[in-house]
Amino acid sequence: MKDEQLPPVRSVSPEAGLASVPAVKQYLRSAETYGIDYAPLLTQAGISPDVLNDNNQWVPASALEKLLSLLIPASGDPCFGLHTSAHISYDMYCIQGYINMNCANLREIWDKTPILEKIIGDMGYSTPIYGPEESSLRWDCNYTDPVVKRHITENILASWACYAREFLLPDRANEGPTQVCFTHSAPADPALLGEYDNIFGCEVLFDQPYNAITIDNGSLSYPITQANPAILSSLLDHATLILKELDKNRSFADQVKNLLRLMMNNGVPRREAIAEQLNMNSRTLQRKLKEEDTSYQLLLDELRFEMASHYLAKTNLTMESVAEKLGFAETRSFYRHFKNYSGQTAGEFRKQHQMEFSA
Template sequence: MDNLGQICSAALQQYLSHGEARGLDIAAALEAANLDAERIRQPDARIPGVSFQTLLHTLIHQARDPLFGLHTSEFVQPGSYNVMGYIAMSASTLQEALSKVSLYEKLVGDMGTTDTQVTDNQAAIRWQCRYVQQPARQHLIDNVLGSWVRYARWLTGNEKLAPAQVWLEHPRPRAALVEEYQRVFLCEVRFAQPCSALIGPPDLLQQPIRQPDPLLLSTLEAHAIQQLNQLGVETSLGQRVKQCIQDAIGHSLPRKETIAERLGMNVRTLHRRLADEGHNWQKLLDEVRLHRARQLLCQSPAPQAEIAEALGYSDIRSFQRSFKRHTGITPGQFRTRHKSDL
């Protein structure tokens, strides 16, 4: 049997809550999976993936619901994602919240990996499920994508929020089940696709979160990194520095001293460890600025002077020189080429 890693006990609760609401025999399902009822209620407990798969198969068999996984998404809440759920609550936009997923999804478990790809015309949020056995795989995919959409609606306060399309790798079911998928996602659902993903326009990711809190975000991320370390999961320093810069951009010019302190080291150690990974501070700062500049030029009518200030440049000319040095064209030329996206 494949090594299925672990899952945090908090992520089990959606399935158990839905099972209880359906009147399923939860005790029997836990016994079949050799799971202790008291242990799985402990928020920091880690459950073997093999046991989770057995639990899931047992509940699916009891429910006799071909959309069991989709229906469990109704019970998503911040705690379903461990501390990552609260990190998302403290972000400023859906895109910022998603940027944290690749960093911290190991805290939720080893069920799969998330990949967000954004082009000028399309954003694709893909999830690759680690579980290969059916029916667990299909129901996990349905749960994850359904939970993402429901949680995004809650985060933004927009109950009508929906992607343009949902892609699912499994075969197309009968018409009544397709209608249920569409009822949950509020959009076209395509089956037998090459991957499972939410597809939509890039500006969908710019939806603001209801109550962003940069200070709380910083505290929660520090806690998340500590939890990852306790699990023996190493995070790239370069990746963590870029996240810190992204958090600061738009509020103030990121200072290496402040970020080094946030990461628990002095500036000299920061430089040395970045060099060990083949990075340097200025390169990471430039990468974050350039990425954000492209977003703002494509998706916002803000004047270049305003963008330059938001990105921490001393003046508009410094911004224009830096942008052209990295892209070969001016910000104005870049915006003109992408004006159809505004």
């Protein structure tokens, strides 16, 4: 994907939550297969058909929830969300989809997913959990309608599986996930369980404490053949601009912290680099952060601790690898930073959270 093909950065609604147009279209493509006239349903949900002509736009997440509450019963399909995964397309994930296709492997994709998924929408959030032999990507839904929550969760996990199989690792399509978990109960009709097997091809568990798709670490590290580091760098730069636009109604400190989180993939960015992304000089950035009773260094320390806590509690990365990911020149500097910030050693923290890690 060349630079001139990058989608423009659009102004977004001040709504607290958003859903991208491609994410909405996946459900509409599915609705068409059921013969549903969804035009009046869009009106009821408050979604303008004109907005759907531009894949670089968003709609309020509440509008998507309302739309799904109408589409699901209209379909008459108790597995509507699950079956909607058949309508996955490379553009459903917006620029994140292009980023995924240029990452080295699934592990790199999973590392970036919690940072980038806001571009697709605020329907929920992902958390990668890395184990010694298998790893999981968990997903928590932000919606409250229990029916919508069930269907959108099944769609998200099934779409992950279909997207990886079709676009990322087509030569490993027969391997798939090793286990899938859902927090909701199994369908009332046992015959429907075969639908889950058709999609996932593995053990599917219900009434679990989390929603997750689990794969073996061989698949996690298997190279994505079309990956291009140069294109990836360009796409990440553009994603930074989109995320900055999405965050413009958040506090200035949150905007800086989110930029730091995204740019930490290439080492710890200098304060000047963050200021440049926000179209200001370093002195203005310092002044605006001071007005919110914080600073660049405080935000960096806070983010490093958050990321360290995740790596220590939910991955099997060595201390040396954690230190390197957080931009510390020496592991002992990381040890000292973690102890000063948390009051306990990194080793003590990892041991304390070992049960959560193995869950």
